[in-house]
Amino acid sequence: MLRARSTAEEWMDDEAATEADFRGALSDLERINRVTLAYRPTLRWLDDLVRRTGASSLSVLDVGAGGGDMLRAVRRWADRRGVAVTLTGLDRSPWAEPAAREAGTEADWITDDLFALDPARRFDAVICSLFTHHLRDPDLVRFLRWLDARAERGWMISDLHRHPIPFGAVWAGVRLFRMHPMVISDSTISIARGFSRADWERLVAEAEVEATIRWAVPFRWTVSRIRA
Template sequence: MLNARSTADEWMDEADATEPAFRGALRDLERINRITLAYRPTLQWLDRLVRETGATELSVLDVGAGGGDMLRAVHRWAARRGVRVRLTGLDRSPWSASFAQAAGTPAEWITQDLFDLDPARRFDAVICSLFAHHLPDPVLVRFLRWLEARAERGWMICDLHRHPIPWAAVWAGVRLFRMDPMVIHDSTVSIARGFVRADWERVLAKAGVRAEVRWALPFRWTVSAIRDAG
């Protein structure tokens, strides 16, 4: 069943998801992100971006920002590195902004579809963690081109590797820790909607976008591009 990307729906993507259900899912997703070291690949890429471009301040957009936990991790990273950051979260869910604000996320928040974002908006860095698997291939091709147009210094996607081992581990883990029903349903669907290297090579070629594809632990892919806009 994992030979190709799944097209099964995730409950989180449904327009009628209620605020209590969404809030419970975001809370448990943050737990999963901490347990699985989900912030590390993005923060390591930001280290590399700063090192290669010499940037001392960055405007950072997080696409599919959810509850804002990645942006809070970026804020802590910036404080440690002495980098000044202006953070923006983008998520189409109306419940994301209130959750992120309640959690103290130090960021501007935009609630809309990413393709509806003002064409004039540009950011030094655009990051996207565990969001791309929500997009079918034709939309993902469009998103890659969108990233190229929006990011002045670089962009980075981090997403799931489609494989039986993480599928089985997540299936067991979300039940063992009695996580939110939305997370229980969506977790294995997310992995089934994930990627192998050939998937990334195919969509990048279709988009006409040059990027580096790297393996990241545990069971992740990073897809990124860095340019010196200074």
């Protein structure tokens, strides 16, 4: 059943989802991100970006920023590395920014559909983690081109590998730890909507962008470009 990307809809993407459900899911998703080392691929890529470009300051946009936990991780990374960062979160949910602010996220914020962003707006780096599986293939091809047009120094995607092992582990884990019903519902759908290397190779070729596809532990793919 995981041979091709699922088109099943996630509860989090439902406009009828409540703020209480959204916030409850964000809390558990942050726990999952910490346990599964979800920040590590993005922070390692930022290390590589700084090394290859010599940048001492960066404007960074996080697409699908949710509750801002990735932005907070980038802020900590920048403080350790001595890199001056200007951070911006983008999420279409009206509840994302309040949740991020309450969690202490220091960033500008855009509440809108990503494709509605001013075409003239540019950032040094554009990142997104566990976001692209929410997009169907035609929109994902469009998003790859969008990234390439808006990132001056580079862009990076980190998302799930579609495979029975993470599917089974996540199915059991979210129930064992009694996570929010939205997380229980969406977690395995997210993996079923995830990617194989062949998927990424096809999508990158269709978008006609230059990108490097790499495996990341555990069960994740990164797709990125650095303009050195």
